[in-house]
Amino acid sequence: MTRSGKPSRERIVAGAADMISRRGLSATSIREMAKHAEAPLGSTYHYFPEGKQQLATEAVRFTGEWVARSLRKELEAGPAAGLSAFLDLWRGIVVESDFHAGCPVLAVAIEEPPADGVPPALVAAAEVFEQWEALLAASLREHGAESEQASQLATLVVAAVEGTVAMCRAKRSTQPLDRTAEQLQALIAAATRR
């Protein structure tokens, strides 16, 4: 029986996502991830036999799906509501961690790949960004935005929020998020008005 209610494997992935969002992938050791999830080191190699890369990949996908779920749900009420949910989600993470945590997908995205080939975690990060953009773009199109404009705006929203979260951490303030939020909200309102 596992110590805490949930099965270990998922706890390890969720904990890894949290740690990666704080310190980055290379600064997070497998030993620390195991300890953070109250799991033995041996278990991580039992559940993730490909090692650190596999764990990182699953952490990225886990975060991606978690955010996408929230996005899908809130986008039912329209793009403006979806944007608000997206902003609030990241604001919550930044504030509740006292400006220590951010987005694990971004953290993985800026890791340099080795000279030969692209690591799976980086591919997963690209796919997650793509998914978030696609959800936003589809909703924008459903609400009257022209197709090309919808794609561009969706990319801008994801990029701006990711960048803003990082700026908030550096400044230890949510002011960047407040400013970005207002600009993006106005943009979405204008794009869906026609």
Add this chain to the structure above:
Amino acid sequence: MTRSGKPSRERIVAGAADMISRRGLSATSIREMAKHAEAPLGSTYHYFPEGKQQLATEAVRFTGEWVARSLRKELEAGPAAGLSAFLDLWRGIVVESDFHAGCPVLAVAIEEPPADGVPPALVAAAEVFEQWEALLAASLREHGAESEQASQLATLVVAAVEGTVAMCRAKRSTQPLDRTAEQLQALIAAATRR
């Protein structure tokens, strides 16, 4: 005499900025920074007696001032020209490094600070972001943008570009930059039109 023309100290700082922009701060060792700058390890501790933190801080400030110089110059021709220069600068870094390098300021911004106090490199990152925003906002105000709107738009530009650069690296494509560029250009045109 130093091996290559320039004094060692500056070469170390510039090289550190490049390496940090690729691998992040914690994944970049002082030994590698020294080797990359063709300088002996001992020299790094001679020039930067506070160690890694000091070197990181100077690398962030170095990049900040380098970008600010380009921004100041191009902003003389107006906010749209400044934005173009900002975008082209990062596009060049991403493309010329084959999607391996990004922004060292962002890389430092997402490093988790220790429980006690904020490391100087993180403070420097916040100041650099602030400086870039201030330059853009001032130019926007000079060209007819309302004050609050100028601040918000400047923050959005910096955040969006930082986020977009990271997305380009993950996707190994400049498409995000192309999309973000079009959106931001339209925004700046609209804000300075009145």
Add this chain to the structure above:
DNA sequence: CCCTGGCTATAACGCCCGTCATAGTCTAGC
């Protein structure tokens, strides 16, 4: 000519890393 002070060379300190191997424990199903 020597000496001072900026720079380099080399080695060591203790620590943590990713990964692997091996042996042990526990539990579910027969």
Add this chain to the structure above:
DNA sequence: GCTAGACTATGACGGGCGTTATAGCCAGGG
């Protein structure tokens, strides 16, 4: 009860880390 397989415990491997200490080089000024 017993066996198979899922999980855990433990320790080792080679290697890189940040940092410090110490001794050596070598130009320039007196």
